[in-house]
Amino acid sequence: MSETLRLKVCLVGAPAVGKTSLVRRYVEGAFSEEYLTTIGVRISRKRVEVNGEPVGLVVWDINGDDAFAPLQATYLRGAAGFLLVADGTRPVTLDRVLALRDELAEAFGPTPAVLAINKEDLVDEWDVEDAHLEDLRASGWQLWRTSAREGTAVDDAFQALAEAAVATARG
Amino acid sequence: MADGLPPDLLAALDLVAFERQPDGHFRAAAPLPDWLRGHLPPDAEGCVTPAASSDFLAHFLAIAADTWDGPPGGRLMSGPFTEPGADGVERTLEATAIRAASGAWLLLGLPLMRYTTTQRLLQAARDEALDVERTRRRHAEREILLHTIVHDLSNPLAGLRGSLRLLRADALPEDDRELLEIAHRQADRMRDLIHDVLRAFRREVDAMMPATAAPADAAETLRQTAQLLGPRAQTAGVPLAVDAPEALPAVADARRLERALMNLAENAIRHSPEGGTVRLAAAVDGREVRLTVEDEGPGVPEDAREALFQRFASLGEQRGQIGLGLYTVRLAVESWGGTVGYEDREGGGARFWVRLKRPRERLA
Numbered sequence: 253m254s255e256t257l258r259l260k261v262c263l264v265g266a267p268a269v270g271k272t273s274l275v276r277r278y279v280e281g282a283f284s285e286e287y288l289t290t291i292g293v294r295i296s297r298k299r300v301e302v303n304g305e306p307v308g309l310v311v312w313d314i315n316g317d318d319a320f321a322p323l324q325a326t327y328l329r330g331a332a333g334f335l336l337v338a339d340g341t342r343p344v345t346l347d348r349v350l351a352l353r354d355e356l357a358e359a360f361g362p363t364p365a366v367l368a369i370n371k372e373d374l375v376d377e378w379d380v381e382d383a384h385l386e387d388l389r390a391s392g393w394q395l396w397r398t399s400a401r402e403g404t405a406v407d408d409a410f411q412a413l414a415e416a417a418v419a420t421a422r423g
Numbered sequence: 424m425a426d427g428l429p430p431d432l433l434a435a436l437d438l439v440a441f442e443r444q445p446d447g448h449f450r451a452a453a454p455l456p457d458w459l460r461g462h463l464p465p466d467a468e469g470c471v472t473p474a475a476s477s478d479f480l481a482h483f484l485a486i487a488a489d490t491w492d493g494p495p496g497g498r499l500m501s502g503p504f505t506e507p508g509a510d511g512v513e514r515t516l517e518a519t520a521i522r523a524a525s526g527a528w529l530l531l532g533l534p535l536m537r538y539t540t541t542q543r544l545l546q547a548a549r550d551e552a553l554d555v556e557r558t559r560r561r562h563a564e565r566e567i568l569l570h571t572i573v574h575d576l577s578n579p580l581a582g583l584r585g586s587l588r589l590l591r592a593d594a595l596p597e598d599d600r601e602l603l604e605i606a607h608r609q610a611d612r613m614r615d616l617i618h619d620v621l622r623a624f625r626r627e628v629d630a631m632m633p634a635t636a637a638p639a640d641a642a643e644t645l646r647q648t649a650q651l652l653g654p655r656a657q658t659a660g661v662p663l664a665v666d667a668p669e670a671l672p673a674v675a676d677a678r679r680l681e682r683a684l685m686n687l688a689e690n691a692i693r694h695s696p697e698g699g700t701v702r703l704a705a706a707v708d709g710r711e712v713r714l715t716v717e718d719e720g721p722g723v724p725e726d727a728r729e730a731l732f733q734r735f736a737s738l739g740e741q742r743g744q745i746g747l748g749l750y751t752v753r754l755a756v757e758s759w760g761g762t763v764g765y766e767d768r769e770g771g772g773a774r775f776w777v778r779l780k781r782p783r784e785r786l787a
Contacts, residue, residue, distance in 0.1 A: 260478070260482075267549045267552070268549060268553055287550075288542075288546070289542065289545050289546045289549050291503050291515075291538060291541055291542050291545065292501075292502045292503035292504050292505070292515075293479065293502075293503075293504045293505070294504075294505040294506070295478050295479055295504065295505065295506035295507075296506075296507075297478070297507075310478045316549070318549070318552070318760070319674045319759060319760035319780045320545055320548045320549065320552075320760055321545055322782075322783030323783065323786065324502065325784075325786040326486055328786065329482070329486070330482060330485075342556060355785060355786045356786060358785070358786070359785070359786035360786075377560075
């Protein structure tokens with residue numbers, strides 16, 4: 253069955269939180285230990301099913317937002333959803349992506365967003381308080397503790413984003 | 424445009440020029456190279472429809488319409504993008520939309536040289552930033568250990584000092600009174616050393632925290648620094664002068680920037696002759712914000728400059744200081760992607776400068 257809906261979703265977050273690894277795990281089912289910073293944008297495609305309907309996800313993996321290479325708004329226009337990615341071993345990346353969420357809402361209006369706190373496999377280094385995540389959930393966030401290395405909850409996070417994006421696109 | 428250029432020149436540059444047609448197609452100005460044929464297959468007439476085979480270009484062409492419909496001279500660059508082409512092969516490309524007097528053009532090329540160079544530089548910067556974060560974590564863990572040890576030392580030391588205080592000096596022979604006085608002084612010195620070690624360690628750990636999302640107002644921070652140091656400068660007989668615009672956003676953490684500026688300004692006051700002015704200034708300098716702290720003292724000797732911002736650098740600092748001040752300033756500034764340095768002030772004296780990145784524009 254051909255896709256009736258094609259949606260652009262963007263991954264945003266600080267550098268080295270694992271955005272590219274999440275996409276690679278999701279699209280190719282693979283993981284690499286090597287950290288290679290993304291320049292500009294890397295686009296991948298994945299076909300998913302939402303409520304039995306085939307949907308084409310065009311996944312925009314955008315370079316990490318920092319002082320060295322700031323995020324460009326032009327990459328984000330037309331996004332049907334955002335996967336906001338933070339690194340569970342670096343709490344400051346969660347602060348940054350939450351601040352970014354406010355900017356995105358201001359610039360592009362209400363757009364579905366899902367939060368992925370990545371590197372769940374690094375148990376000894378995990379540094380984000382469970383209580384903080386519970387507070388975020390309680391305030392309405394769809395939130396997943398993911399591991400691109402082990403594949404934990406990666407499909408769930410993208411699927412949740414796809415479902416939210418489809419629901420918004422269908423009105 | 425391409426009429427005046429030999430087609431093989433563009434090919435040698437790995438660049439393809441397309442002229443935008445009224446029907447929305449793009450006609451290549453020269454035969455397409457193989458790599459582009461795979462990415463954007465042309466039709467029988469040599470035209471391509473980028474939006475049909477490239478998700479990125481579909482997005483870019485929509486934005487570029489304003490440039491093409493605008494006055495001649497307009498240009499819009501996409502930045503590098505990586506995506507699979509119609510043949511399934513992933514390529515990194517860059518697109519440029521140009522409005523020339525001769526028409527509306529789309530340039531597509533392989534940004535290999537610049538892309539590789541940029542990636543190497545960005546990778547190095549981010550690897551450094553990650554190293555700083557990892558070091559901070561290790562330091563933070565050591566700090567806990569250090570606190571525990573110091574706490575274990577402090578408790579018996581407090582007992583020792585208490586016992587010494589309770590000893591009645593007047594009941595002791597003259598020689599013993601002198602020994603008691605030495606014991607008092609040494610115990611106090613040990614307490615001060617413990618405090619110094621803790622303070623220095625905490626400052627070092629703090630200086631390595633990465634920048635928060637919200638930019639700091641460098642001008643306001645500079646004014647607050649001057650205000651906080653006002654009484655000390657007055658006591659030293661050193662007037663403080665501030666030259667800063669009303670607001671000056673910069674990539675930094677306001678609280679730690681204030682501490683870094685305090686460090687530089689305290690140094691300046693300390694090395695300034697009585698009556699010499701210490702000047703604090705902030706201004707935009709291209710894509711950066713430049714902060715300077717100047718004094719009219721003797722300046723930094725030539726042979727001390729190389730190690731000036733290193734750990735435990737000796738700058739003839741006052742006794743009791745550990746030589747971490749400028750080091751922690753450098754750690755903090757570099758954690759925000761900035762730089763710090765020293766130069767002689769024209770007319771004599773020292774000038775320390777801090778360059779910070781200006782924050783990106785709000786998304787819009």
